Amino acid sequence: MKKDGKLYFEIDGKPCYAEEGQSIIDAATENGVFIPSLCHMEGVKPAGSCRICNVKVDGRNMTACTTPVEDGMIVENDIPELTELRKAIVETLFVSGNHHCPTCEKSGNCELQALAYRFQMLVPRFPYKFPEKGVNPRSDQIYHDRNRCILCKRCIRTVTKDGKHVFAYHGRGGEDLHVAIDEELASRLTDEEALEAMENCPVGAILKKERGFEVPIGERKYDHQPIGSEIEN
Amino acid sequence: MSKPIVATTSLAGCFGCHMSFLDIDERILELIDLVEFHKSPINDIKEFTKQCDIGLIEGGCANSENIEVLRDFREHCDILVSLGECAIMGGLPSLRNGIPVKECIHEAYLDGPTVGSNTQKVLPNDDELPMILDRVYPCHEVVKIDYYLPGCAPRADLIWNAVVALVTGDEMELPYELVKFD
Numbered sequence: 001m002k003k004d005g006k007l008y009f010e011i012d013g014k015p016c017y018a019e020e021g022q023s024i025i026d027a028a029t030e031n032g033v034f035i036p037s038l039c040h041m042e043g044v045k046p047a048g049s050c051r052i053c054n055v056k057v058d059g060r061n062m063t064a065c066t067t068p069v070e071d072g073m074i075v076e077n078d079i080p081e082l083t084e085l086r087k088a089i090v091e092t093l094f095v096s097g098n099h100h101c102p103t104c105e106k107s108g109n110c111e112l113q114a115l116a117y118r119f120q121m122l123v124p125r126f127p128y129k130f131p132e133k134g135v136n137p138r139s140d141q142i143y144h145d146r147n148r149c150i151l152c153k154r155c156i157r158t159v160t161k162d163g164k165h166v167f168a169y170h171g172r173g174g175e176d177l178h179v180a181i182d183e184e185l186a187s188r189l190t191d192e193e194a195l196e197a198m199e200n201c202p203v204g205a206i207l208k209k210e211r212g213f214e215v216p217i218g219e220r221k222y223d224h225q226p227i228g229s230e231i232e233n
Numbered sequence: 234m235s236k237p238i239v240a241t242t243s244l245a246g247c248f249g250c251h252m253s254f255l256d257i258d259e260r261i262l263e264l265i266d267l268v269e270f271h272k273s274p275i276n277d278i279k280e281f282t283k284q285c286d287i288g289l290i291e292g293g294c295a296n297s298e299n300i301e302v303l304r305d306f307r308e309h310c311d312i313l314v315s316l317g318e319c320a321i322m323g324g325l326p327s328l329r330n331g332i333p334v335k336e337c338i339h340e341a342y343l344d345g346p347t348v349g350s351n352t353q354k355v356l357p358n359d360d361e362l363p364m365i366l367d368r369v370y371p372c373h374e375v376v377k378i379d380y381y382l383p384g385c386a387p388r389a390d391l392i393w394n395a396v397v398a399l400v401t402g403d404e405m406e407l408p409y410e411l412v413k414f415d
Binding site for chain 1: 315318321322323324325327328330331368371373374380381382383385407409410412413414415
């Protein structure tokens with residue numbers, strides 16, 4: 001099956017090639033197939049936490065970000081069963097936080113919102129929880145809004161250039177699991193680092209201070225094209 | 234055959250959805266050929282006197298009057314449509330969910346920076362005033378809602394497409410660029 005040292009696999013019948021050890025999601029991207037995800041990010045260790053990249057491998061559900069491609073693998077991705085599952089996860093995220101899109105600086109550039117648009121979510125099927133969650137405005141560079149956090153751990157898995165962790169989980173194992181911010185470190189971030197932290201966050205939980213609503217409605221990332229259309233061919 | 238009857242209301246909303254509805258511009262002339270308007274802020278008919286086909290609901294439920302009006306709409310409209318983010322998820326008013334009502338009232342009438350004129354420290358408690366609810370409720374958590382049109386406000390073309398589809402019975406188009414949450 002191998003070709004030029006590359007692994008051969010199929011996604012929804014499309015012939016694809018991958019490097020040894022490459023995850024299904026990264027290989028899919030290289031082969032022009034979009035597998036939606038919220039927690040996966042290039043360059044950081046996969047966490048498999050959001051479960052949106054669930055694909056079927058030989059009939060079993062696997063997260064595409066944590067499963068390496070094997071030669072001859074048959075993957076199902078764009079099928080009604082999985083789209084429905086992914087949509088349900090997105091809806092769960094919408095009701096389990098406080099996602100007020102009209103007042104959010106990330107609206108139009110938010111990956112959670114973009115997936116809801118892609119899956120044509122008109123209303124979540126679950127009741128809204130309106131949980132009580134705090135904000136942390138105390139660092140100089142970052143405004144941290146836990147209302148919008150989806151616990152994807154992207155921020156936790158990234159480090160500053162000198163290897164420092166600005167974000168960490170707090171309250172593990174309890175009801176109040178949340179991302180905490182090292183205010184001192186966050187205050188010392190350069191403008192570029194703070195901006196990067198904001199961009200790494202798929203939602204509007206991490207915002208760089210003194211910026212907001214910079215791009216007008218109609219020119220934002222997901223105003224005209226669904227998320228993933230830049231990958232699909 | 235008589236024309237389908239449309240009713241509209243704004244509960245805990247800002248009338249932005251109604252403004253967006255009027256943004257259909259000259260198609261409003263086509264619309265009045267297509268439907269008859271009953272109870273609505275647009276024509277100021279205040280009470281239901283007949284059964285309607287379509288009810289468009291802007292805003293969520295923040296007080297007892299909102300609940301009453303919404304139930305009245307459910308009773309008098311065959312199809313109810315949640316129009317906009319406030320009707321769908323509480324929207325801006327629901328930013329108070331999670332803050333105790335007492336704190337909200339105190340901020341508004343006693344402690345806020347702009348309440349200087351309330352020297353008697355009066356809290357509104359007239360019988361005529363609707364009771365404020367413990368939190369803001371999306372409409373579908375109060376009555377059955379049949380369709381949802383997201384947006385803040387929903388784009389005029391989306392509202393137009395929906396009303397036309399409901400009246401003609403054709404399947405509605407949901408182009409990507411029209412379905413937005415802001």
